[in-house]
Amino acid sequence: MTVLLLLLFIFVLAIFLGRELIQKVPSQLHTPLMSGTNAISGIAIVGAIASTAVGGTFSTVLAFIAVVLASINVFGGYLVTDRMLGMFRAGKRED
């Protein structure tokens, strides 16, 4: 019970923190920022990895698919964000 409440406290603080971190973003960064936060939401991969520890064939299949999906999110998400931001950099280099 205590642990749960502490986790809840952590959740609440992180929500407020997430709210504060994003402010006044220039519009050309909206898409990269969306993509970058999407990559972070790939943190589900941690859950997916942990769920491979459960045992049972069907559960393992589910866990495997979870790992596949989450790693698509993580790898794809970070790389695509980087590519996008690289484009901006390329445009900026000339000034």
Add this chain to the structure above:
Amino acid sequence: MTVLLLLLFIFVLAIFLGRELIQKVPSQLHTPLMSGTNAISGIAIVGAIASTAVGGTFSTVLAFIAVVLASINVFGGYLVTDRMLGMFRAGKRED
């Protein structure tokens, strides 16, 4: 041990949150803001109250003084901040 680590996590998040919350404060608010955060640091009153539960004459004396000091901080801090901010309001009323 787990509880401790969760508390540490909470601490880290709160530090970052505190950092983000204060940004670009107009200079006339510096003193009230300092005073307002000082009032919040009177939260030590919670610790002081809890420490009255310890027993032992000397400890109880310490706990009593702690409650006195912390409540000076809390009552004085909030009231003085309110008075300061009230001044600004008074000046503002005329526009």
Add this chain to the structure above:
Amino acid sequence: MEAYFQLAYIAAAVLFIVGLKMLGRADTARRGNMVSAVGMLVAVVATLLQSGVDYAVVFAGLVVGGGVGVFWSRRVQMTQMPETVALFNGAGGGASLLVGWAEFLSRPGQDTVTAIATVLAVLVGGVTLTGSIVAWGKLSERVSGRPILFGGQQVVNGALLLAAVVVGVLFAMNPGGGYAWLLVAIAVALVLGVLSVIPIGGADMPIVISLLNSYSGLAASAAGFVIDNTVLIVAGSLVGASGLILTQIMCKAMNRSLTNVLFSGFGSATQSTGQAVEGEVKAMTPEDAYFVLEAANNVVFVPGYGMAVAQAQHAVKELADLLEENGAEVRYAIHPVAGRMPGHMNVLLAEANVPYEQLVEPGDVNPNMEMVDVAVVIGANDVVNPAAKEDKGSPLYGMPIIEVDRARTTFVLKRSMKPGFSGVENPLFYKDNTRMVFGDAKAVLGQLVGEFKSD
């Protein structure tokens, strides 16, 4: 040992926080993304070292998923970014759903709180999964981009939402025994994801994706409560909250409210145009336009969605170079919602190597619009529609625009008199100082370039 994992998770959370903060500023964004990626690495490694993990399964999954992710992210074109993000996002939501499901199967004797977390992970994850797939389909035009509306749609969606809540409550009240309820919850979530996104127009998909992105964070956070994992909770809720703020920022830039985006079926039909438009349309050939441009000292390009459709960014840059050689000052006025995704024009022009300092915002160019000899509107429409300033009855009223109607001469390069995304008539086309140069933007620009070169 356990303590080290927690410390690693705290480190990962800090990296996410710092990375996210850096992502919001142009000069640090790219490094911010890398910082956040390092955080992910730390979290993954710490998790891998925990006991019981089935390395074969994880490794296989990482290779397959990582391979797909890498391949995909390399192959897509810049203009396909939003739909790609949608797919990745859907995958993340799906993973959270599966985590909740798998955990339930292996530890059916859940307490109430875990049961609530499980059903939330499954519901939110499921909506994210199918909703993102529909958004991807709409943007990539595999599904019609038009809003798909049917009678009683909102009633059906409302009923589904209610069903989701009821199923969730039933499952949580009967923890452990409610496998059937969990399966029902999964089904409801998947259907709800589809049905809540299909009535939304394709052009609103960036906002929907941003919202679904926020959801996938919340789903991950719920999954974190299922397995008592701090970094999942923190990273998930960071994304959940920041994604919501970002969604609001995006809505604001388009002068829309989130409710309006989600429920109005905007763009579903050509809407009333507000005032009737008066005046005469004056067309001009590219040859004649060339003579005007040739004499101009101050030229502003205003790109819009049509430039993306025609893939005309390189042609624009070529023309701009020729104009500069000819002694003219050239700038590009970028409206925040020009195109179909935020930063759309910036990305395209960056691809064509347009110098960063020639990009200006509406607020920079509007005050001196009278000094502009020629404003060349390239496939933009709504973002230059003066009705946004003048006509209170217009659906665009109140949106800041690029005020090319006040330039000395304005060329509008588009194929027809058809309205843009909003379906609203554009009085600009009827103004005295406006000349329509009809045709595909790339073709027309090519002709102008040809005239300059043959000169």
Add this chain to the structure above:
Amino acid sequence: MEAYFQLAYIAAAVLFIVGLKMLGRADTARRGNMVSAVGMLVAVVATLLQSGVDYAVVFAGLVVGGGVGVFWSRRVQMTQMPETVALFNGAGGGASLLVGWAEFLSRPGQDTVTAIATVLAVLVGGVTLTGSIVAWGKLSERVSGRPILFGGQQVVNGALLLAAVVVGVLFAMNPGGGYAWLLVAIAVALVLGVLSVIPIGGADMPIVISLLNSYSGLAASAAGFVIDNTVLIVAGSLVGASGLILTQIMCKAMNRSLTNVLFSGFGSATQSTGQAVEGEVKAMTPEDAYFVLEAANNVVFVPGYGMAVAQAQHAVKELADLLEENGAEVRYAIHPVAGRMPGHMNVLLAEANVPYEQLVEPGDVNPNMEMVDVAVVIGANDVVNPAAKEDKGSPLYGMPIIEVDRARTTFVLKRSMKPGFSGVENPLFYKDNTRMVFGDAKAVLGQLVGEFKSD
């Protein structure tokens, strides 16, 4: 039951967060303070309901402490605010120290982590306590405001800091058995608090208080780890972090670095003035000044520390009213570091009921300074010193100033040619368009008002 307390603590933390955020904006600051006070109430009530609390002791303490706090906060004048805050802050630090001490006595068998937290609460709390008292003494002039310097001071402070660390480590390594070490730690902290603040000049005390405020938050946070109390940890670290940011903001407004404030003994001696000042000082009587003011259409008052010393704010307002009746436009240019605390001038002028919209910032008034007929400098000096723009050798160089040297005429109301807080000569006094009107600011303003009235 325990769960409800935690939930109450979460609610309290949220109220603190929201309140703190609101405190940073002028229009919501007062409500923000109330929100945060409600958070405190929630936290206190939840704690009172926990088992074992000795109500008699708590009640007695609340009455005594609350009484003192209420009384004090009512009685002080606005100009005494910073030192009052210092005292309250010291009390908070002292409370954290005592919590650590009392907890150790009652539960001597502490584990290492608790021992570390205890010694941190004691050390940081102790420094806060005595440091704040010294700061209060300096500001209220019970202790000399001059920096108190002695040979080898920094060596002594360094040694004390080292001693604090060593004692802390020894205590933590011998948890439970180290009561003697704890007492030594208390003593070291109390001495360190005194010695680290006495070398700092009185005028830098606002920054020191802000820093000590941050410390008192951290001490509370450490006390939270001692008794495993979440709301203490969260509120304490919120204050710790935001206080540090605020300290930096304040340093920046004064163009100082924190290191410079803490270690330089700034203001300890009249410093070299950079360039020698050339020109002739032209004094003027209030009677003559009246004729100039009478003819002016555009008057800017520039108040400084001297206005606070002379308590001349009401006289300024009276003169301003007469000038306005006379048809002149009147504004007050407020420099962010005019006076001796941030917002000093704003508070004083608000007290005198000066309309908010007449207060302007340097950035608003500087560009049109040539249009100002008369700039009346009332006991300001450093904030109008042109050396900050012109003389690279000046200690003020780089600080933004109010550029009254560019006004048509400038009156400087002060008692002598003495320099201001920085000890730097002011070339303004020697400029052609400057007239010195010597005397106490309130007296001189009174004479000017008299001239207007007798007219």
